[in-house]
Amino acid sequence: MKFLKSITGHKARAGLAALALALSSTVALAAEKLQYFTWSGYELPDFNKSFLAAHPDGVEASIFGDDDDAFTKVKAGFRPDLAHPCYDKVARWNKEGLLQPIETKRIKNWDSIFPVFKNLPDLQAGDGKVWMVPWDWGNTSILYRTDLVKNPEASWNLLWDKQYTGRMATIDAVHDTPIVAALLAGVNPFDMTPEQMDKVAAKLREQRPLLSNYTTDMTSVEQALASGQLVAAMTWNASATSLKKQGVPVEFMKPKEGMLTWACGFVMLKDAKNVDLAYDFMNSRLDADSGKFLIQSYGYGSSLSTAFAGVSKEELEKLQLPSDPEVMLKSTIFTGPMKQNDDVAKMFEKVKAGG
């Protein structure tokens, strides 16, 4: 009896040890994967082929639809290794103490990145280090059906046109719709007084009853434009590229007030566990081929001048993308950090709810 007991005890202990071993090894395996937190649609394996060749199945992506939501998620304790916010948010993430600087020495294509992005003020961490490695840039404008909206004036005012009530949508993000409303209200979107913010709110209130919805779900917007439910919507270049490929008669407007131009990139979280993997991943994403794929499939700009070298002039023209972002920025508005980001966000939320 005693003998039996000791055997079962032994077995149980061995089993427990095996279980612990199995558990710890799965934990170790999970830790070896790079945790990447990014915009939906940016997790495609084609963007980091060389990384996946070196580390098969080495990245686990989580998705967000808006980088303000991403910020609160990270603030509340979500800890990826790399995240992909846009430039206007970097200072905010940094202020919260969420980031660690990235060494440009370890980014092999750093020198090919357009200087206009490399020199952005909020990126500089001094001593050859940066807070964000720029990867993509693009425009925000109105995408409209050329057959359903005949010869519109090239202006953001189209999204305020009562004629198209219920058949327009706009992007549910602070750095898009409120910026446009500020431009139309004649207010500086990046630094405004409370009185000026009231003006912006009034402009947004004017738009609300005309809209079908506020959304960041670009797939739904593209489907609605294709079906004719929507005639015009605020979108990014990728939607224009995708609908044109499908043969839907659409045009990406060049508003006289200026398109919005944004730039986004990789930031490393302060307690990133897989720093080396993160550098490998960024280097892989900064291959000229990845940049070329980004340009050709989504119509977004790559931060690399070498990526543009591989795309023909005609193709770029079709994508409405100049090969030099500095040319673009002469006629567009760069979405930098908004000083009153939180106040504008609160105001926008209230207006959306009907206040």
Added chain:
Amino acid sequence: MSTLIATQAPEARSSSGFRFAMLLPGALVTFLLILFALGLVLFLAFRGNDGSLLGVGLTVENFVTVATDPLYWTVTLRSLVIAGLVTLATVVTAYPVAYYLAFHAGSRRGLLLFLVTLPFWTSYLLRVFAWKIVLAYNGVLNSALIESGIWSEPTLAFLNTPAAVVVTLAHAYAPFAILPIYVALDMIPKSLLEAASDLGARPFTVFRRVVLPNSMPGVLAAALVVFVPTVGDYVTPAMVGGPASTMIGTLIQSQFGKANDWPFGAALSVCVMLVILVVVLVARGADRRFGSRT
């Protein structure tokens, strides 16, 4: 006597030990997950927002804002109306199903109950998307209406409206209403119905005087189970409702998300809980006062 106690004591001890073991998980869940979380929400509601996780100071500012800004009243009222309509639609459509299940389904009852719960085998988001396909501009409903010649052009009136929110939620919550009503109906002794018929009551009178009053507890339970969660729903209005169907859940969610003001979001949640409590108490009071049960 003393021997009796002596023999009983260990048994009583082991039974109280058993009871303790049985209650432990429930108590842990209640205290850690529910009461602690609620306490945290209440604590957060009285803090000021400085962008940090738990806020600063001690203030009633948040509640003052909620009470004085008419927007929050409008949106709360809208949520109550939408949830009320959902409850009404769900209970009214669920009752006949439950009635059939209880009195006429016979051997098919098992199969029908299985079918009622079938939609739960897929995710809620998929069901919402299914409704999007039905209600969309070039969706099933519009196409059918045009094919049959009732409409010549597709209408925008289905999707992105409060009505779409009501329909989607009513469908999603149908099983929650069918099951309690079915149980209540099933518990009515068949002899009561026979007695009513024997005394000359016509089928409709039997329903009005016997079946309906006896099933009221089930109907109220169903209404509560549907009403309370739908008031705070935020996914459905975001997916199928337009700007005019923003509900209070959407506002609370945005305070914890984009607007980045957790204390205010917590204060809003507390206010909504209080409003729901009042509504439920009023409904219970009305039932006790005017309910036809004896």
